Amino acid sequence: MTARSTRRTAARSRIAAVGAIAVAGTMLLTACGDQTKNNDSSGPDKAGTSAGASAETSSPADLLPAKIKAKGVIKVGSDIAYPPVEFKDKSGETVGIDPDLADALGKELGVEFQFENGTFDTLITGLRSKRYDLAMSAMTDTKDRQEGIDPETKKKVGEGVDFVDYFTAGVSIYTKKGDDQGIKTWADLCGKKIALQRNTVSHDLAKAESKKCTGGKKIAIEAYDNDLEAQTRLRSGGADAGSSDFPVAAYAVKTSGGGKDFQLVGEQVEAAPYGIAVAKGNDQLTQAIKAAMDAIIKSGEYDKVIAKWGVEAGAITEAKVNGGS
Structure with missing residues (x-):
């Protein structure tokens, strides 16, 4: 992989078209x-x-x-x-x-x-x-x-x-298209569920941000072996957001469901x-x-x-x- 710190951190990018992203x-x-x-x-x-x-x-x-x-x-x-x-x-x-x-x-x-x-x-x-x-x-x-x-x-x-x-x-955050649930920054993920690849910068950022959440509203983190599994989880409605390296997130937004599944939210970080x-x-x-x-x-x-x-x-x-x- 998303920055895969391993960025993709302690650990995660993981086409045909030249203009895919x-x-x-x-x-x-x-x-x-x-x-x-x-x-x-x-x-x-x-x-x-x-x-x-x-x-x-x-x-x-x-x-x-x-x-x-x-x-x-x-x-x-x-x-x-x-x-x-x-x-x-x-x-x-x-x-x-x-x-x-x-x-x-x-x-x-x-x-x-x-x-x-x-x-x-x-x-x-x-x-x-x-x-x-x-x-x-x-x-x-x-x-x-x-x-x-x-x-x-x-x-x-x-x-x-x-x-x-x-x-x-x-690293970027993306959501289902037309349903960003007010998510623009990592802080907005408190009280929500994110799907991402295990041992990536996205994973590290989610864990670090969750520790900052107040009022008992931690980030529910679902970590998968690869980014495609995380995308599937978000696509099915099992999570509120996903995160991966910008090139990968942008490619998913462009290609998944013919561009109808996801949208990027906020700015990339790290x-x-x-x-x-x-x-x-x-x-x-x-x-x-x-x-x-x-x-x-x-x-x-x-x-x-x-x-x-x-x-x-x-x-x-x-x-x-x-x-x-």
């Missing part, structure tokens, strides 16, 4: 490991480090770890149910912003990016277990995730990950970078991905993908490592 595009804020220890030991993207220096003087393909070069494949963990960021089309093919960017990165690196479907809140675990080399799933780069901190308890629960940032998105996650210690792979991302930005391939999906307002001009806060 262009109707709301101008609202988007512009800023809503299978490796071993023989990788470069220098820290990722730090000024003066050997990794940073090599990223400037070598081609992206030269920076890849030897094991990945030999396999010719980068395994990508992704929650493939988050249109238009990643989803299955009618033929069952994985499509979207992330797969298209991955294809461009693969050409730059001389390897194939293979997407493997998984629930969003298990992707980081998949990196640690080396099931995946990367996680690319509209995942928001946050300090908590970098450091392996649970955003709610603030306790360390893992070693964290490094991110290569590649897009910027905020604009932050999406990042490609890499397990800690895999600095060589991190630098290769960063260099490849910078290369496709410079060549114009990045802009082509962003324009194809109508999300130009979230584009970046330079890849950063661990740029989230």
Whole structure:
């Protein structure tokens, strides 16, 4: 996934038409490991480090770890149910912003990016277990995730990950069309029910806002494995509102029921970078991905993908490592 803090936080974006979400595009804020220890030991993207220096003087393909070069494949963990960021089309093919960017990165690196479907809140675990080399799933780069901190308890629960940032998105609220029930801000959700994806920024925001509610009117939160399930709940009348990353919410508003099911309410909040996650210690792979991302930005391939999906307002001009806060 929606910003998927995982934004999509401690954890969640997850088409055919170029203008699928262009109707709301101008609202988007512009800023809503299978490796071993023989990788470069220098820290990722730090000024003066050997990794940073090599990223400037070598081609992206030269920076890849030897094991990945030999396999010719980068395994990508992704929650493939988050249109238009990643989803299955009618033929069952994985499509979207992330797969298209991955294809461009693969050409730059001389390897194939293979997407493997998984629930969003298990992707980081998949990196640690080396099931995946990367996680690319509209995942928001946050300090908590970098450091392996649970955003709610603030306790360390893992070693964290490094991110290569590649897009910027905020979080939006949407309701059934013609029935916003006076909801314009997160505070307006007190006493109401919201459906959303588990372990996302939307989830974190709802929990935080509920604690502020007075008079016993807390927010009733229904959290689902993926955003499409949350949309179904709202569509059926089982919730008062839904929330997800702006590109995903805008796409749902544009396409669900031919544009008759949902409407956006209020302004998007919490604009932050999406990042490609890499397990800690895999600095060589991190630098290769960063260099490849910078290369496709410079060549114009990045802009082509962003324009194809109508999300130009979230584009970046330079890849950063661990740029989230």
